[in-house]
Amino acid sequence: MKLLLRYLLSNAEKDALLTEQAALIERMAARIAELEASVGKPKKTSSNSHIPPSKDGPGRENRKPQPPRKQRPSRPGVSRPLTETPDKTERRMADICLHCGKTTPEAGQRCRHRYDHIDLPPIRPVVTRVELFGGRCGCGKRYRAEAPAGMEPGTPFGPGIRSLLLYLHHSHPVGFERLSRMLQELFGLAISEGAIANAFRRSQAGLDQARAAIKAKLLTARIIASDETTTRVDGVTQWQWVFISDQAVLHEIAPRRAKSVAETVLNGHRPEIWVSDRYAGQQDLARVHQVCLAHVLRDVQYAIDSGDTVVAPKIRDHLRWAIRVGKRRSDLKNSTLAAYAAKAERRLDALVGHPTAHPAGRLLQRQIKAWRAKFFVFLTDRGVPPTNNVSEREIRPSVVFRKVTNGFRSDWGAQIHAGYRSVTGTARLKGQTAFAAVRALVDGQFAIA
Template sequence: MAPPPLHVLSDAEKNELLLAQHEMIERMAARISELEALVGKPRKTSSNSHIPPSKDDFGKGGGKRGKARAGKRPSRAGKHRPLAEAPDKTERVMAATCCHCGTDIAGQTQRCRHRYDHIDLPPIRPIVTRIELFGGRCRGCGLRYRAPAPAGMEPGTPFGPGIRSLLAYLHHSHHVGFERLARIARELFGLVISEGAIANIFRRMEAGMSAATRAIRDKLLTARIIASDETTTRTNGVIHWQWVFLSKDAVLHRIAPRRARSVAEEVLGGHQPDVWISDRYAGQQELGREHQVCLAHVLRDVQYAIDCGDTIFAPKIRDHLRWAIRVGKRRSSLKDTTLAAYAAKADDQLTRLMRAPVAHPAGQLLLRQIKAWRAKFFVFLTNRDVPATNNISEREIRPSVVFRKVTNGFRSDWGAQVHAGYRSVTGTARLSGQSALAAIRDLVDGNFAVA
């Protein structure tokens, strides 16, 4: 917009215009300084920051994919599907005529020349059971009576536990939306079911999920070592946070409208584990007697300092942390005295590296971070049960991230809580070797129990 002619403005209007222009110049100067500070800095990727690999922009110069290998691809050993140990049916086929000359060979002795399996699925159709409850009027008391419903076939929803557990499994484990669930049921199983009926099935699971979640939480609070992580989700279009808490026997998911430390404190209820494992988020700190920070996150920060141009301090820190992680992977074969010596060596070597002068700005920033967190780097070298990274939490929460991206979150609060309960039940069951489908079927049948 063109400025007004100055000769028509009063002195007060001119002063107001000058002040507005001054404020605009200051904002632009600040923005220019911010952009100049970014010039020359490397782009953040999944290898040097928390950015997921999906943001690396493969094919646009930002990804890690290199050129294809030149030359012939090396050969690999052949693979084949083994024969089934107990086939449902065996069909022996005898030759009637010679395939070369046509001679009748039906009466000759033959032996098996080729054996293979043919595998197929039969048509899958729902079993419809009509329930007829008979009754009458009692001759003794004169009141009406009716036969009780068969166990597991009570009136209410017409869909049995097999259908309910399969729908929950497809939705929460394989991220199939309601519309596609209805279509899959109709086209694969010949089952006509509406999206509203599917929603009602899931909502009826809420009580069972809540009871199972309480049992899982009780099991979690007996653990000496707990790992935790959190990620965003959407409920009713509003950003919420999904937390995960893991021990060697229990997995608990919790969806809350906030990322505050109070969520973890509410779950713990005063319990303080011996070791808490997490990233360096402030809300995850001081929840255990000791704290192991995720060294994978630290290594990404180290890599960013290297990408910024620090070729002295950051590479040494990277090599030292990688060495410590390699030692951690060999803990099962090390004696207690040897492991204690390695722990002391790791701490002493880190101290020596930090005493050296650091000239590069990225290295100086990294040094300040290490000084703040170094006491939480090597807990895994003093406790054999503690991992060096928090990858177990990230792997556990990853399916929910995929669920969010595919379905765009939840349209109701109860839907979010059912998903958290489902992930808790199936995650806990997996620790004891049970599949997700079997675990949710046990829950629907009322047989789920925490091992």
């Protein structure tokens, strides 16, 4: 049958069929070559690449067996310390002796045991009915009393409720439906999802104002660290950036991951030192750049897993040594730290130039050469960290928020989250809790020194 069909085809149809088969064979050959090249390569995981731990694979059965842990030495038992200012003290006197049954007088008894019993009272919202009196003046105009400060007409929900809504939704990713049910069941407060959204929108002006002040403070910094991650806005993938100095934390949510986002934030400012990973969009933003050595160590580990036993293990040990030196910079003299920095540079130069036959080792050497001048800035400046963990820790709560809530349904919701994370992150640098910071913001008292 196939033979008959072949003779029924025209010459043009035969040529088209042959062209299609040739293209298919070419694609299959390319795929076969790709699979042959990947044979023997280790799987990329969070320990040897930039893949997050959530994509390492299902279950614990795929993990490498860990050596048995050393047994910890026993520690003395401790108990919860007593509250210095208890709200109430309950004193109980013994009535009888439990051993002989005799009545015991109160005189001569002393405290044998003291402990705290802690509980929460029923929490209910405080409802204040506001009645504004007035009348008609002799001039013919109506008049009415002014509303109490903080209780103006409009939303019935006060700053305490609005602060709690922001805190629970953005710090502990509680969705609108669960948040409404939680307030009803815990506090007896009936509030709809629409009312929650309206409460958030009313806070947007204050958050924007606070974020502008935080940005102005950030642009005075000498050292800035940054990182970025994906987020979802109205079903579309966008990017959440974080910029951190020693006094300010700024979050930005933008449609792009391009370098222009950071340049727009900096607005012409050029800090002295920039700390980030090796993503191209975060390069050439400052005079000096410190790359994250934790990211470099994962690439080194991949070269080791690929089979390089000559160069990669030595580079790993050298970078770990440099990080250990960085952790004790505060105890080192300037001359000692300078000697360590020179040693780190010389040793890395030797390792990059060391001959190796393994392709993974040669690839690692080429990667290090490309970033050679950005490894040990932290050994010449005590204020520079060797890794970008501060940015990753700051952006991790937003990653959890994205995974729990699947992102934002509107652009204004994304901007509110960026403002909230900026305010709470900056407040944490000053030792202030997230709830205290958002309450100060709602009360109009948030200030950045």
